[in-house]
Amino acid sequence: MLSKLISNINPSVTLGISAKAKSLKKQGKPIINLSVGEPDFNTPENIKTKAKDAIEANQTRYTQADGIPELKTAIAQRLKKDDKVDYQPNQIIVSPGAKASIFLALAAIVNPGDEIIIPTPFWVSYPEQVKLVGGNPIYLKTTPERHFLIDPPALQSLISPRTRAILLNNPCNPTGAAYDIEHLMEILNICTRHNLYIVADEIYSKIVFDGFKFVRCAGLSQQIYDRTITIDGVSKAYAMTGWRIGYAAGPQEIIAGMKSFQEHLTSNPCSIAQYAALEAFSGDQRNVAAFTEKFQERRDVLHGELLRIPGIRCTKPKGTFYIFPDISEYFDTSDGQRTIRNSIDLADYLLDTAQVATVPGDGFGAERFLRLSFAASLENLNAAVRQIGTALGALGKM
Ligand code: PMP
Ligand code: GLU
Numbered sequence: 001m002l003s004k005l006i007s008n009i010n011p012s013v014t015l016g017i018s019a020k021a022k023s024l025k026k027q028g029k030p031i032i033n034l035s036v037g038e039p040d041f042n043t044p045e046n047i048k049t050k051a052k053d054a055i056e057a058n059q060t061r062y063t064q065a066d067g068i069p070e071l072k073t074a075i076a077q078r079l080k081k082d083d084k085v086d087y088q089p090n091q092i093i094v095s096p097g098a099k100a101s102i103f104l105a106l107a108a109i110v111n112p113g114d115e116i117i118i119p120t121p122f123w124v125s126y127p128e129q130v131k132l133v134g135g136n137p138i139y140l141k142t143t144p145e146r147h148f149l150i151d152p153p154a155l156q157s158l159i160s161p162r163t164r165a166i167l168l169n170n171p172c173n174p175t176g177a178a179y180d181i182e183h184l185m186e187i188l189n190i191c192t193r194h195n196l197y198i199v200a201d202e203i204y205s206k207i208v209f210d211g212f213k214f215v216r217c218a219g220l221s222q223q224i225y226d227r228t229i230t231i232d233g234v235s236k237a238y239a240m241t242g243w244r245i246g247y248a249a250g251p252q253e254i255i256a257g258m259k260s261f262q263e264h265l266t267s268n269p270c271s272i273a274q275y276a277a278l279e280a281f282s283g284d285q286r287n288v289a290a291f292t293e294k295f296q297e298r299r300d301v302l303h304g305e306l307l308r309i310p311g312i313r314c315t316k317p318k319g320t321f322y323i324f325p326d327i328s329e330y331f332d333t334s335d336g337q338r339t340i341r342n343s344i345d346l347a348d349y350l351l352d353t354a355q356v357a358t359v360p361g362d363g364f365g366a367e368r369f370l371r372l373s374f375a376a377s378l379e380n381l382n383a384a385v386r387q388i389g390t391a392l393g394a395l396g397k398m
Contacts, residue, residue: 043239054276076091076249085230095247098231108254114163116136116137116138139365152187155187155190170202192224202216209319229251238277306323322373354390
């Protein structure tokens, strides 16, 4: 029998659906995969070259557990240059993906029974990671009417003596919501007044649209800086999901604790991937802007086309490469053969009938929605919306 720890954990909905879509495609089904949260672009050539160089130079041994010093310095310089936030290299730890960085951060600050505030809709791994370190997820609902942004009084009302931290994803997967400086300041000041830690998952920091000014939590004030663990990485901005490099930056004591945990869990992140990430952070940044420009173009097309489907309501993402339409008009419908009761039924129906893979809102704690990734070509996005429109058109109220 499995341990209580593992029995209590749900599998990752995003990874599960993405694997299913990839396997259907392998069987020859013409699936358009809008489920997966990864750029469809290839890793830029300059980055790949540095990885090859690292292999040739035999940079293939264990490294420092918290990452090679050059990489930590390059991260500190990037944060300073782009975001005006100061970190010393000993305040930074590199891990095998930002996912691991978030987990280690939680492990460093959460005691059994501590409450961690998670705004909904949330990224699928947050509640499971909180549970894995013995914490209790406390959900703070956000709604499309308020652009999926936290309502400060609602946050205030959830804070108890047991609250330890808030997990804030800005820009947000799956909604694409992003905070302007005033709103961010207001909610983070509530957090610091109550001595909460802020785990600031800013993995989509570079993917913002229409000139939106992204601000890092840690850059807002000294009090906020002292309570913030900044999370970011190379997966999204540099099209490097498979390389597995993420980082955390924060108070030295917390980073040192995370390092001890990592020493016993994985040792260092892959040495070759670290050299690739070093080039990503310190080399030519033009690809980052070029990728974002493409994402914006695709967002515009997908948002416009989705709104043409009767019954679909949809906010316009300010960042990320996800869109999160409300599809609840199609609940309690049928095509004569199968019944759609919820977002899971609808995502299944669209996979089978429209041959488009999406992620049901249920996995993000938001039942009335569906997540579509626009990390796909314009051609595929247009075809996907057409096929979705036809499949939804075949559903009638029961
Ligand atoms: N946070 C969010 C919100 C994400 O969408 C992802 C994507 N997987 C991650 C963290 C983790 O990224 P990675 O582990 O690939 O660095
Ligand atoms: N973050 C991506 C997503 O939300 C990748 C999958 C995952 O790591 O869960 O789809």
